């Protein structure tokens with residue numbers, strides 16, 4: 203496999219689409235199938251994808267109510283001029299209507315003090331704010347109040363003027379945000395039906411890798427060893443994108459042991475996971491555990507190991523093991539992170555509706571930069587958004603190498619330099635992916 207970034211992006215989305223369509227209990231099953239969906243309390247549904255169209259069980263507002271603290275009055279519907287202070291009318295003050303109360307009908311010639319959100323009495327069709335009344339405070343029942351001329355409908359929020367009962371308010375596939383959940387609550391719902399989370403088996407690899415907290419490092423990191431950054435890096439990326447890591451393993455460079463683990467895991471339940479992601483062990487070395495394990499696995503593994511014209515993240519593996527999609531990312535932490543951002547995350551957005559796509563913006567480069575020919579370069583950047591007169595700009599943090607995790611932690615953006623561009627001057631416009 204030798205692919206451009208765009209080719210590999212399409213290939214990953216296509217791989218997941220076809221493999222998932224064939225998997226039992228598919229994550230992409232529609233809500234009608236009843237598979238892959240669950241009902242969750244509203245607060246647990248934030249950042250989840252709605253599984254079925256949501257129709258309004260009631261009107262919003264549920265009743266005509268006042269938009270202002272003021273007086274509810276009746277004006278003739280044909281009266282069409284705007285508020286006119288020169289033409290005021292004297293009304294007899296009726297009983298006050300607080301929010302939450304069911305008011306008495308409005309008598310002709312009277313004005314009822316009404317609070318914002320309170321139900322409009324029958325017979326009323328307009329509200330005059332208290333600031334426009336003479337006197338400019340709520341008068342007692344039976345007293346007189348002068349109100350300017352106004353038109354029917356002024357400061358009245360009609361029943362159903364926001365949402366009509368039966369109307370489709372949130373379509374299936376929507377990523378639920380605060381506004382969606384607020385709307386569901388306003389409609390009286392306590393739960394919504396959402397798609398289940400993507401379930402991931404995460405494998406990090408390497409004889410040199412120790413989990414933080416491993417007893418073998420109790421007296422300090424042993425020589426030649428490193429702490430495992432990729433499990434946390436990928437797990438955090440996956441969870442932030444709405445996925446769930448259902449199992450993980452820090453695999454040693456032993457292909458048989460890795461295959462044994464995979465077979466035990468995949469054989470344990472009917473639906474063990476939706477995708478397997480491995481990090482490391484796929485390039486050209488003598489101990490490439492993922493490559494070796496899946497090569498000796500025979501027919502069960504349908505894998506492609508190769509290169510994508512991108513740096514970091516050049517070495518890539520993709521395919522399936524025992525019918526479960528398998529993505530092999532390169533082991534350098536920045537390469538693994540960039541692989542997730544460039545290949546898996548966009549595919550999840552496209553196929554599952556979550557996460558939201560990263561924003562792509564143009565920014566002015568704060569310094570000159572060179573880039574190797576023939577590869578899309580992904581540099582880590584510090585982006586400053588447009589502020590007052592200044593345009594959006596970006597500067598590189600760290601260098602191009604893929605072990606620079608410290609620099610990645612300072613970055614808030616990925617700068618992309620197209621494969622055909624080798625030199626960029628100060629002030630050049632570059633496309634930036636906001637993290």
Ligand SMILES: Nc1nc2c(c(=O)[nH]1)N[C@H]1C(S)=C(S)[C@@H](COP(=O)(O)OP(=O)(O)OC[C@H]3O[C@@H](n4cnc5c(N)ncnc54)[C@H](O)[C@@H]3O)O[C@H]1N2
Pocket residue numbers: 406407408410411428429430431432433481482483484485486487490514515516517531532533534535537604
């Ligand atoms: N002869 C060649 N050598 C390499 C090539 C190549 O094309 N020809 N590609 C280079 C590129 S680019 C990358 S990226 C890496 C990818 O290698 P692997 O995916 O096989 O990953 P490893 O060799 O296992 O590890 C690479 C690097 O990352 C460190 N690592 C691995 N796992 C972790 C972890 N969990 N936490 C922190 N760091 C980790 C590992 O120690 C290595 O330094 O191959 C290049 N070589």
Ligand code: MOO
Pocket residue numbers: 512513514515516517532534537603604
């Ligand atoms: O392409 Mo490797 O992924 O940098 O350093």
